[in-house]
Amino acid sequence: MARVTVDKENHLPIDLHYQDRGTGRPVVLIHGWPLSLGQWEFQIPDLLAAGHRVVAYDQRGFGASAKPCGGYEPDTLAADLHMLLEHLDVRAATLVGFSSGAGAALRYLSRFGNQRVARLVLVSAAGPYLRRTDTHPEGFLEDGKLREVQRCLANDRVSFLHRFATRFFEVAGTSAGRPGPPRPLHTRVIMLAAAASHRGLMQTLSQGATADFREDLRAVTVPTLVVHGEADAVLPVEATGARTAAAVSGCRLVLLPGAPHGLTVTRAAEFNRELLAFLEG
Numbered sequence: 150m151a152r153v154t155v156d157k158e159n160h161l162p163i164d165l166h167y168q169d170r171g172t173g174r175p176v177v178l179i180h181g182w183p184l185s186l187g188q189w190e191f192q193i194p195d196l197l198a199a200g201h202r203v204v205a206y207d208q209r210g211f212g213a214s215a216k217p218c219g220g221y222e223p224d225t226l227a228a229d230l231h232m233l234l235e236h237l238d239v240r241a242a243t244l245v246g247f248s249s250g251a252g253a254a255l256r257y258l259s260r261f262g263n264q265r266v267a268r269l270v271l272v273s274a275a276g277p278y279l280r281r282t283d284t285h286p287e288g289f290l291e292d293g294k295l296r297e298v299q300r301c302l303a304n305d306r307v308s309f310l311h312r313f314a315t316r317f318f319e320v321a322g323t324s325a326g327r328p329g330p331p332r333p334l335h336t337r338v339i340m341l342a343a344a345a346s347h348r349g350l351m352q353t354l355s356q357g358a359t360a361d362f363r364e365d366l367r368a369v370t371v372p373t374l375v376v377h378g379e380a381d382a383v384l385p386v387e388a389t390g391a392r393t394a395a396a397v398s399g400c401r402l403v404l405l406p407g408a409p410h411g412l413t414v415t416r417a418a419e420f421n422r423e424l425l426a427f428l429e430g
Contacts, residue, residue: 150166150213151166151167151168151169152164152165152166152167153165153167153232153233153236153237155209155228155229155232155233156209156217156220156225156229158215158217158218158219161215162215163209163215163217163220164214164215165206165207165208165209165214165215165229165233166186166206166207166212166213166214167186167204167205167206167207167233167237168186168193168203168204168205168206169202169203169204169237170193170197170202170203171196171197171200171201171202171203172200172202173200173201173202174200174201174202174241174242174243174267174428175201175202175203175204175239175240175241175242175243176196176201176202176203176204176242176243176245176428177204177205177206177230177234177239177242177243177244177245178192178193178203178204178205178206178245178247179206179208179230179244179245179246179247179250179251179253179254180205180207180208180211180212180247180250181246181247181248181249181250181251181273181275182248182249182275182350182353182354182357183211183310183313183341183342183345183350183353183354184211184212184338184341184342184345185207185211185212185213185341185344185345186205186206186207186212187212187337187341188247188338188341188413188414189205189413191413191414191417191421192245192413192417192420192421192424193205195421195425196424196425199425199428199429201428204233204237204239204242206233208226208229208250208253208353209221209225209226209229209349210345210346210348210349210350210352210353211344211345211346211349212341212344212345213344216345216346216348216349218348219352221348221349221352221353221356222352222356222360223252223253223256223356223357223360223362224256224260226252226253226256226353227253227256227257227260227261228260229253230253230254230257231257231260231261234265239265240265241265241266241267242265242266242267242268243266243267243268243269243270243428244257244258244266244268244269244270245270245272245424246269246270246271246272246274247272247273247274247413248272248273248274248275248383248384248410249275249353249357251271251272251274251275251276251393252274252275252276252357252360252362252365254269254271255271255276255362255365255366255369256362256365258365258368258369258371259364259365259368259369263370263371266371267371267372268371268372268373268374268427268428269369269371269372269373269374270373270374270375270376270424270427271373271374271375271376271390271393272375272376272377272412272413272420273376273377273378273381273383273384273389273390273410273411273412273413274375274377274384274389274390274393275357275358275384275389276360276362276366276389276392276393277361277362277363277365277366277389277392277393277396278360278361278362278363279357279358279359279384279388279389280292280295280358280359280361287388287392288388289385289388290358295355295358295359298354299351299354299355302350302351302354303351306347306350307343310339310342310343311339313338313342314335314338314339314342315335316382316383316410317338317383317409317410317411317414318334318335318338318409318410318411318414318415319382319383319409319410320380320382320407320409321380321381321382321385321409334414334415338411338414363396366393366396366397367396369397370398372399372427372430373394373397373399373400373401374400374401374403374423374424374427375390375393375394375397375400375401375402375403376390376403376405376412376420376423376424377389377390377391377402377403377404377405377408377412378404378405378407378408378409378410378412378416379404379405379406379407379408380406380407380408380409381408381409381410381412382409382410383409383410384410386404390402390404401427403423405419405420
């Protein structure tokens, strides 16, 4: 199992688990909350077949990476990514960030620049600023709702992750009687989420939900693709993907009709076509 040490807690190393496969132009896959690199199983084979080097990793607290007590704020997650790219000497990469992973990609570019990055892809992205405040009324996440989610997660992590996995596939605006997601896919998402540490889940949620990435977006100068489901029930496109795309000069926005938050799974073939076309463009 490949690992890189990015930090230390007391006398113990904080290691990230990663995969590095293939050759050619590199694509770096950054998973979302509360998953792991396993979420990319529908993308990695197509990227390798197209001749790309594919780097995927588990962020701290998730998957097979170390699960320290801290370091879950965007700056540290971006620094972790920086150390991984330095360790592997990745150059001219395309960063692909899903959901909260988009925040790590954006903060990386604003802090470390684009010396190692040629393109950016943001998928079902959490941003540019989710929190609703007096000065940011267009945010869709109220503090009371965030506290309720935190309470549910703290009280019964397993039940919460089961409900989240359902939302991952849920199409916004459909009736309550609509059939749920296919059981194997639903179970797979729960399994990936269950590997995360409780502290990592709580802190990454709190930090990511309240982080403001608007200044980070202004620092993006590389060609950028934003892909979002029009029916995303987790991160509504009007408050997230559409605003993210509008903030980046020359950005291409692709909206998938009827697609939920987990479009990398439910609409994998369609998403992969868009991704590969952007990589080859």
